[in-house]
Structure formats: C-alpha cells, structure tokens
Amino acid sequence: MGNLRGKLLPPALAIVFSMLLCGVALVISGANPFSAFGAMVTQVGKGSTLVDIINSTGIYYIAALAVAIGFQMNLFNIGVEGQYRVAAVVAAVVGGSIALPPGIHTLVIIVVGALAGAAWAAIPAILKVTRGVNEVISTIMMNGLAIGLSAYLIRRDVFGELRGNNIRTPEIPESGWMPGISFGGGGTMFGFLFVAIALGVGYWIMMNRTRFGFELRASGESATAASAGGVNAKKMILVSMLLSGAIAGLIGLPEMLGRDHTFSLNFTAGIGFSGIAIALLGRNHPGGIAFGALLWAFLDKSGLALDNVGVPREIVTIMQGSIVLSVVVAYEVVRRVELAAEQRRVGRELGTVGGAA
C-alpha cells in the first residue's frame, strides 16, 4: 500500500500547502480566505460554470497528454503551445474552405489539425535528431514563430476576414461542426470530450501494452540502456515528438468544432503551458492527468467568481504555480522518507538496527 500512498500523498499535500499559502496571501491582502474559497465552490453551481469546467478539463487533458508523451521519453515539448495554435489556424482555414458531407468534414478537420501539429513539431524533432539541438530551446522559439505565422494567416489579405473589429478565418460550415450535449441554460458539453477520453485510453494502452510504449519508457529511464537493448534512440525521439505534436494539434478543436467554428483574435491561448503543469501534476499517468486537468479547470473557471467578492483573481495563478512547485517538492520528500523507511526495514531484518538512519 506504500506505493499508493507514495502516489497520492504528495499531490494532496501540495494542494493543502498551496491553499494555506494562498490563504496567507489573502489574509495579508486584507481579504477573507474562507469567503474567497467559498465563492469559488458556490460558483460551480452557477450558470454554465460546471459544464465550462468539464469542457475545460477535456481541453487541458488533451494538452497534458501531448506533453506527457514527451515527458515519458525525457523530451520537454514546451512547444505544445505553438503546435496547437498553428494546427488550429490551419484546420480552421481548411475546414472553412472545403465542402464535405457531415461527419467526413469534421473528420477531415481533425486529421488536418493533427497533421499540422505533427508537422510543426517535426521541425524541432528533426533538429534534435540530426543536429542535436536541444528541444527546449527550439520549441520555445517555435512558439514565437507560431504566433507570427497564425497572425499572418488570418490577415485580411491572406485567409482572414474582418468582422467588426475582429479578424477571423471563414466560418466552418455546419457540416464540419461536432455536436455537443446541450444542458439548456447550463451550457453545452463539447462532443470532443469523447475524443479526449479515447485519447486517454489509447495513451494508457500504448504505454502499458505495446512494445513501443515499453521502448518509450525504457528510453526515458535510461537512454543508454535502451539503446544497448536495441532501441533506436533517434527513431524514438522522432516518433514521440510527432505523436506529441499530433495530439497537441487537437487542443484547439473542441472549442472550434463545438462553439466558435472559426479561428479569430479571441482564440484561447496558454493551454499548452497549462498542459505542462498538469502533466507534472499528474505524473504522466492518464488518471493522474485527468485529476490534474479537473483541478486546473476548476481553479480557472470558478476563479472568475473572485472578482465578484472583491478578491483579486490573480490568487488563482498563485495557487496554480504553488501547486506545481510543491508537488515536485512533495514527491521528492515522500520519496526520501520512503527510501529511509525502506532502509530501516532492511536494516531491521538484517538485525543491524541502531546504525545510521
């Protein structure tokens, strides 16, 4: 059972710790932490907040999966942010300019998004495999390029069209939409959530039941040992980066296919960075990531209530940041405590108790 405790205790500790930290910050800034946390909890039941949280969870889940595939292999794909932006704008342009029967149209948009995400991720992957360029640096730079590229693609003289003071790609016809589950005033749940769940299941199977997943994890644990065991390291880097990019390419689609039907200036940014935090929080485990995504979405959406009670909403950002930091610290602490306990146990069994602990 120690194993399960080792897995669950750190995040729980981290959340408690960050709540305490934020509570202190709130008290210092002159607000009542209980009314602030209370407002966040009651916000869940208001309007469409619950559905918004679920929708957001699905989006964060996809983002964190994309990051986690890289993490499994010790690859830091910081570029998820740029990959999903480029994929979304390409998918929106393609989706808005073709006419296909319903279903097929949606499928084409999804495939285009995944391919575009993979293509954008292929550049740092190839740079790493052929020239040894560190993927952290190259993907961060690709993020900057992605903003520039998407800004160019939605220019009025390229693919964009002016709508009021906003610019956007031509609207995707209804045949390309993905229907959701409507709760009337409670909002509409994105149909893409089922794709997110399928991705989670697929990720688990790939990691635990396939040779590729085994090789991926082996390369992550020890690249030298894996290559001694006959794993082609370069191929693994390339494939995992492309997979990561392809999944990243889907991040923008729940909103686009389920609500916005276009890529405009209001396109939601920053999900890729949140995905990194959530993957860390969930320890790359499909279940853990789901929990992390839910927590993140809850903080995001119910944090909107804070302005209403006069508490700066930035407190949520502090909480998210401190959760990630304290999770990392907590895992390390628990690992050392368990190591020490293990040493003591072994020591006791060998009858040499009393030595150094």
Add this chain to the structure above:
Amino acid sequence: MRRRMRGVAVAAIALTSVMTMAACAKDSGGGSNTSNNGSGAACEYATPPTAPATSNTSAAAGDKVDGSALKVGLAYDIGGRGDASFNDSAAAGLDKAITDMGIKKENTRELSAAPNEDEAAKQTRLRQLASEGFNPIIGVGFAYAESMKLVAAEFPNVKFGLVDSAVDGATNVTPLLFAEQEGSFLAGVIAAYQSKKCHVGFVGGVEIPLIQKFEAGYFQGAKAAAPKIEIEKKYITPAGDFTGFQDAPKGQEAAKGQIDKGADVIYQAAGASGKGIFSAAKQAGVLAIGVDSDQYNQATVADTKDVIVSSMLKRVDVAVYDYIRAVAKNDLASLPKVFDLKVNGVGYATSGGKIDAKLQGILEGYKAQIIEGKITVKDKP
C-alpha cells in the same frame, strides 16, 4: 531516476518563471527632460486649412437625469481599471455617471478580463452581471462581441452596451463605435508640428484591425501636415497575442528603437504598455502623444507627464456616460451611430500647455475639414 527528477524540477522552475513573467516589471523614469515648443524647423509643412469661425460646442448640458434606480455592470477588457488608457476612460464615464445621476456606488460592479482567457470566461462574466440584476451592462472592448451576442439573447430584458463593436441580430445590444482614425489624424498633425527632425513614430499594442485604424489616421494626418515626414511604425505583438496591451517593458523597447532611429515624437496606441513608451520618451528627452484618455492628467503616468504633448482622446467615457444616461432616460435612439469628431467622440487634449494657439488653430482647421467631409480619413493602413 535522478536525472528524471532534475528534469522535472527544471521544467517546474521554467514553468513558474513563465507564470511570473505575466506580472509586469515597473519601470522607473528618469534622465533628462526637454520640452519642445513651437513648430520645428526641419519640416516643410503643407498649407494648413484655415480654422472655422465657429467652433462647435458639445451638447453635454441638459436636464438632470435620475439614475438612482440603475444597477450598472462594467466588463473591462484586458488591463481593467488602472490601465491609464482605454479601460480607465470607460471607468471615468462610470464615475461621472455615479456623481451626476445619483447611481449608488454599491449598485455598480466592475469586472476585468484576463489575457488568454477563453470565450466561456467572457460569457460567465457577462452572465454573472446579468443574473445578479445589473442592467445596463457595458462590455468594454470588441472582444466581448461573440459572448455578448449569446448572453444578450439569454437575458432579453437586460440592456447591453458594447464599446468598439456591433452585434448583428441582437436588439438589446447597443454598439458604441468610434472614429479612431479621425482623432488619430489630428494626432498625426500634432506630431508633425512638434517634431524637430521631421521624424515621428507610432507604437501600436497589438497588430489588429482596431489599432490599425489609429495607425492609418496618424500616418495620413502626419503626411497631410508635412508631406515629406518620416514615420516609424512598430507593433509590440502580432495579432492573437494580446500581451502587447500590458507589457510596459516591451513598449519601452519599441519606443527606444524608434527614438534611436531618429523619431522625436511617438504616438502610442498600446493600452497599459503606453507607460513604457512614455518612460522611453522621457529618458531620451523626446515627446510622446497619449491615447484614449487625457493621459497628461492620469495619475498612473504622472511621473512622465512632462513628455506628453497631447493625447488622442477616444471618449469612451463620453460613450459610457451617454449610454447610461440614455438608458436612464429610456432614449437609446438619441445616441450617435459613431462617436466621431463631429460629436466630440474623438479629439485631442490640450492639457500641459504644449499645444499653442497657432497649432490649435491649425488643428481646428483640419478638424473642420474632416467634419465637413473635405478630408476623408482612411481606417485601414
């Protein structure tokens, strides 16, 4: 395992620094400051139009309107109250309505958008206001267009006002639109006459159509006043990255680049990033033109106010005030379709005394020509 832990720690640290980067650094102004009076010698000016005999006065006076029954909600764009610019202008309109119309302070609520938020967050913000009985609700910024379309349909009895955008098909949404290019034209004229080297600059926050209207008017105005003028142009971030409206250090860099190239009057349309542009102007001893609010009188940029020659006024405050007033009188039809030069919806500020009588005469001349339609100001670069 060790390697992995270290990697995780590195990623965590990187992530935290990304998050903290959102918190802005505050620049301290300093260095020399020189003030510039009169017209420059290097520029060859076109013959300015003569000022009209009559100046049109604003029709702000009128009967007293009682708004004490109103609960007014404001949803700001990124930056919120305190950006010294666009949002603060809306806030000023609300403040004036509170004092003039007897609206109770506790019956108002102001919420603000976060950068990079999704549509759902905007919808929730508007829905919160509507479901708590706020009526009218004013969305400050075109970013609310899509969410307001949806929420306005859910609350057909609530009146919505939307700054900078129209919403087609929603009868309970009143668009509050501006002719930013007309005011920016005059800013261009001011820049041309204030420049010593006949070289001016424009710094935009984010390269979006709305800010391009400022750019287009400014360029046209500067060229109309001095056909051979050199104009620098820089946007802090490309379309889609809205951090350009609240990144003072980047604004400072952009302005510094233009000053290094020789520009000595910088017009900024960059929201809260404008603070950095003023700092850069102050450090280099050149001049700047503010935007939206009368920035010379803004407390948040008071330490750099001596470089602010003028501000292009986009009277969001007037629009917000007039809108609340029209709601209180139940007379929404009285609002102008576009807040332009004619209705003093845009204009220029003379606070600080750097616009002398001669320049003011020239500006009034151009203004009259625009109002009469003799000059058509482009709204696209």
